[in-house]
Amino acid sequence: MSIAECKTGVIPIWPLYKGGVYPIASIHAPKGSATGILDTLDDFNMHTYYFMIENIEARDEAIGLEMTSNSSSVKIVGSLIEMSSITSKETNAYGIKSKNLDLTLAPLDLLLVKVDTAITLESLSAKKDAYGIFSNNLSITGKGRVYMQSITSETGVATGIKSNRAILQKPKLEFESISGDSAVGIDAYSLEADQANISISSITATSHAYGIRSQSNLMMNNLSLKINSITSKQGSAIGVELNGSTGMQDNYYASSRGSSTLEFKEVSGVNALGIKANGDSNLRDERIFLKFGGISASSGNAVGYYSIGGDLKVNKSVLDFGEISSASSEAYGFVADKFSFVLNLNSSTLSMSLRGKNGSAFEGFNGAKIDVSMSDSVMNIDGNGGRIEKLDVRGKNYIDLSGHSHHSLKDRTSSRSLTIHSLSGDVTIPSNKILTFGLYYSADKGIADHVLIEENDMSHWAYPFNINIDIYSDLSSQITTKSQPYALLLKSNNTIIVNGITSSSMVGTSVLNEGIESVITLIHRYDDGAGEAYYYLDTREKQQRSFNANAFNPILHAIDANLGSYFLSTHTLNKRMMGLKSGRDDSGLWGRVSFGEVDGLFADMRSVHIQIGGDYQKEKNGRNYFVGIIGGYNPTLSNDEWVSNLNHYEMGVYGGVYAQSGWFYYSQLKADYFQAQLATSQYMEKTKLSQWGMSLSNELGFRLSFGEGRGFFLEPKAMVSVGALMPIKYQQNILNSSRTLSGNVQALFALDSQLGGRIGYAFFRGSDIYVGAYYSYKGLYGGALKVEGVGSTGEKLSGKYATSRFNSLHSVLFDFGSNIEIGINSKLCFDVDFGFGDLYHTVYRVNASYRFNF
Numbered sequence: 001m002s003i004a005e006c007k008t009g010v011i012p013i014w015p016l017y018k019g020g021v022y023p024i025a026s027i028h029a030p031k032g033s034a035t036g037i038l039d040t041l042d043d044f045n046m047h048t049y050y051f052m053i054e055n056i057e058a059r060d061e062a063i064g065l066e067m068t069s070n071s072s073s074v075k076i077v078g079s080l081i082e083m084s085s086i087t088s089k090e091t092n093a094y095g096i097k098s099k100n101l102d103l104t105l106a107p108l109d110l111l112l113v114k115v116d117t118a119i120t121l122e123s124l125s126a127k128k129d130a131y132g133i134f135s136n137n138l139s140i141t142g143k144g145r146v147y148m149q150s151i152t153s154e155t156g157v158a159t160g161i162k163s164n165r166a167i168l169q170k171p172k173l174e175f176e177s178i179s180g181d182s183a184v185g186i187d188a189y190s191l192e193a194d195q196a197n198i199s200i201s202s203i204t205a206t207s208h209a210y211g212i213r214s215q216s217n218l219m220m221n222n223l224s225l226k227i228n229s230i231t232s233k234q235g236s237a238i239g240v241e242l243n244g245s246t247g248m249q250d251n252y253y254a255s256s257r258g259s260s261t262l263e264f265k266e267v268s269g270v271n272a273l274g275i276k277a278n279g280d281s282n283l284r285d286e287r288i289f290l291k292f293g294g295i296s297a298s299s300g301n302a303v304g305y306y307s308i309g310g311d312l313k314v315n316k317s318v319l320d321f322g323e324i325s326s327a328s329s330e331a332y333g334f335v336a337d338k339f340s341f342v343l344n345l346n347s348s349t350l351s352m353s354l355r356g357k358n359g360s361a362f363e364g365f366n367g368a369k370i371d372v373s374m375s376d377s378v379m380n381i382d383g384n385g386g387r388i389e390k391l392d393v394r395g396k397n398y399i400d401l402s403g404h405s406h407h408s409l410k411d412r413t414s415s416r417s418l419t420i421h422s423l424s425g426d427v428t429i430p431s432n433k434i435l436t437f438g439l440y441y442s443a444d445k446g447i448a449d450h451v452l453i454e455e456n457d458m459s460h461w462a463y464p465f466n467i468n469i470d471i472y473s474d475l476s477s478q479i480t481t482k483s484q485p486y487a488l489l490l491k492s493n494n495t496i497i498v499n500g501i502t503s504s505s506m507v508g509t510s511v512l513n514e515g516i517e518s519v520i521t522l523i524h525r526y527d528d529g530a531g532e533a534y535y536y537l538d539t540r541e542k543q544q545r546s547f548n549a550n551a552f553n554p555i556l557h558a559i560d561a562n563l564g565s566y567f568l569s570t571h572t573l574n575k576r577m578m579g580l581k582s583g584r585d586d587s588g589l590w591g592r593v594s595f596g597e598v599d600g601l602f603a604d605m606r607s608v609h610i611q612i613g614g615d616y617q618k619e620k621n622g623r624n625y626f627v628g629i630i631g632g633y634n635p636t637l638s639n640d641e642w643v644s645n646l647n648h649y650e651m652g653v654y655g656g657v658y659a660q661s662g663w664f665y666y667s668q669l670k671a672d673y674f675q676a677q678l679a680t681s682q683y684m685e686k687t688k689l690s691q692w693g694m695s696l697s698n699e700l701g702f703r704l705s706f707g708e709g710r711g712f713f714l715e716p717k718a719m720v721s722v723g724a725l726m727p728i729k730y731q732q733n734i735l736n737s738s739r740t741l742s743g744n745v746q747a748l749f750a751l752d753s754q755l756g757g758r759i760g761y762a763f764f765r766g767s768d769i770y771v772g773a774y775y776s777y778k779g780l781y782g783g784a785l786k787v788e789g790v791g792s793t794g795e796k797l798s799g800k801y802a803t804s805r806f807n808s809l810h811s812v813l814f815d816f817g818s819n820i821e822i823g824i825n826s827k828l829c830f831d832v833d834f835g836f837g838d839l840y841h842t843v844y845r846v847n848a849s850y851r852f853n854f
Helices: 539-549 553-568 572-580
Strands: 009-012 020-029 034-039 043-047 049-058 062-067 072-077 080-088 093-106 118-126 130-141 145-153 157-169 172-180 182-194 197-205 209-214 218-221 224-232 236-243 253-256 260-269 271-278 282-286 288-292 294-297 302-308 312-315 318-326 331-336 341-346 349-355 362-367 370-375 378-382 384-388 390-394 398-400 417-420 434-441 450-454 465-473 487-491 494-500 523-527 533-537 588-599 604-620 623-638 643-659 662-678 687-705 711-725 728-733 740-745 748-764 767-782 785-790 796-800 806-822 826-837 842-853
Touching: 020 034, 034 049, 034 080, 049 062, 062 080, 062 118, 080 093, 093 118, 093 145, 118 130, 130 145, 130 172, 145 157, 157 197, 182 197, 182 224, 197 209, 209 224, 209 260, 218 260, 224 236, 271 294, 271 318, 294 302, 302 318, 318 331, 331 341, 331 349, 331 384, 349 362, 362 370, 370 384, 553 588, 553 604, 553 623, 553 643, 553 662, 553 687, 553 711, 553 748, 553 842, 604 643, 623 662, 687 728, 687 748, 711 767, 748 806, 806 842
Parallel strands: 009 034, 020 049, 034 062, 043 072, 049 080, 062 093, 072 093, 080 118, 093 130, 118 145, 130 157, 145 172, 157 182, 172 197, 182 209, 182 218, 197 224, 209 236, 218 253, 224 260, 236 271, 253 282, 260 288, 260 294, 271 302, 282 312, 288 318, 294 318, 302 331, 312 341, 318 349, 331 362, 341 370, 349 378, 362 384, 370 390, 378 398, 384 417, 417 434, 434 465, 450 487, 465 494
Antiparallel strands: 157 172, 172 182, 236 260, 260 271, 523 533, 588 604, 588 842, 604 623, 623 643, 643 662, 662 687, 687 711, 711 748, 728 740, 740 785, 748 767, 767 806, 785 796, 806 826, 826 842
């Protein structure tokens, strides 16, 4: 069927009552408008239809499917409408157009066959505006499918769905490409999406590009929205824009009633915004997963959430803004422009990574006034935290400024900061971060805020936490009373620096409870009698402040070095002794030299390990039973700033049974002695710290040989070691002073285990090559630290570093090596270990051993 050279080409739908197949080659209107399928009825059921329209082309409006009734109710069941091309050369083009449309897309369920319902369009193009679906009031229900491959506007707006009020219940809507001078995925004054599945591959505009625009309600319930790319070449790219009016009393809001997913892989433009909320817009989300792969600006600003009035409240949700970056300007997580903004996180997670131009700002929070309320929530910011006017926290909360997905523990720097001008409640902050608490002091109210900073994750249990506290004084009022102290409760190794001015002689002190008194910068006031006041630092406190700040560091670094050396040598003898056995009734002496590195908390430690020993062995029924003694020396080379030298001595006994095929067992009881020289600060004398340790290591395995003397073998085995680093009491002297610093460390218990095996080839009795792989699990418990000293005014200072808690460490270890028998009485062994994982894993270790039998 072909309709050509007509003013208006129309196939009316009302005469087609019984369904069927209707191929249409082309509809061409060179002087007017063209419509593919026209429905003039109020209600119509389209049952088992198949329309194929190749081309609709018009000078004026070109429409694929049009309903002209003021209130159209169309039910499409088991039908397919395919349109290849719709083109308007001068005006607008529409895929589906209606005044008020209630469209039901329902598949046809037969006894054995399910017939899908779909409306597909390959190309929609217009000189001016192009709309995939256009309706004043739109309702699409059912599990049918609407697919539009390309929507293009040459000079106007290209839009996937345009409606005053749109209700989408369970349909599947797919748009491959939407492009124009401006481009919008969904533009609705009010949008309700219930169990809908919406996907858009790309939205591209010369000026502005939007994923979703809503003037009023944006209601979501189990919505799945995925947009791969939103790109603006010369303007702004925005994921979601919510537009309200500051002159109206009603709050316009977006909310999610169920579990919904909104995913934007890339938002990029001159300016790029994840979410823009104008006027009284509020976003209230319940169980929503919002994810941005990247928000990037070429020359303007990149913002995750831009607010001009309105708030954001989420419950049981995830807000992942991905990487927010600007090549030439600033990058912000949240911006409050002109009006205040409240972020409320309830049982939710907020994360972002900020990348700005070098020298420019990249902050999580920026604006006139931002208040944050957290309840049982997590906030991850890779970048500067920025500024929060008020932080109110309830329950268990966690703030991480480290760049959790981009940096290892040792790479984390202390250059990331978050300014909080007023804080109430308890919040957990991971270590090695900087928070700036700007506490405003007035004569009437004083300072009554408090902060609880607690280290919960023992995988970085020794990292210091730094706080800068800026005190803002109300200088316009007459202050006659002494300033009240702020309360600061600490449970970690911290440095506190208080900056600011006040009329009292001291800005603040810390309340010690379970914490420590750290660096307190005292600022004094001097009046010159002429009405001018000068503030200066009391230099007499300098030595004492450094003493407090560094009180915990040396001992913590020493324990870290001890642990590294301890774990590096825990299982060193087991595998080597199995290889050193000759398999005959021979006793002997042996020696071993190894060089290796272990990944510590503060620094990587390299050590040269020297061991010697001898044993007596007896062969019985093809199995070797042996007992022996060992001694070892392990000098550790560390780039740790606090530990200049570490010497590790060991002595022990061992025994077991071994065979060329079958079960084998090995046990080793070893005592360790560690001696570290601490290079502390310029105010502390160097001192040596000694610590004893012990371990009982056991190995059980089975050697399965596939040949007599020669051939492949398989050795699965398990190794378990339990041990402890004994308590320490130590004392340090302050230079040019009679004062001392004393402290004690409780015992630290260690579990070290390996499970795996090796496969190899035996050339002859006693010589082989092998490769192996092992999973390693380590557990640490204990190690509480307490330090005592004397303050500058003679007061006693004390504090705890950490309480005892259990910590798990996981890693993987690989090895390869060879055991070579030299003659009858000698044997040479060489092997290499390397691994990766959590703290205290073996980075690498090279071993060479020699045994001489009597």
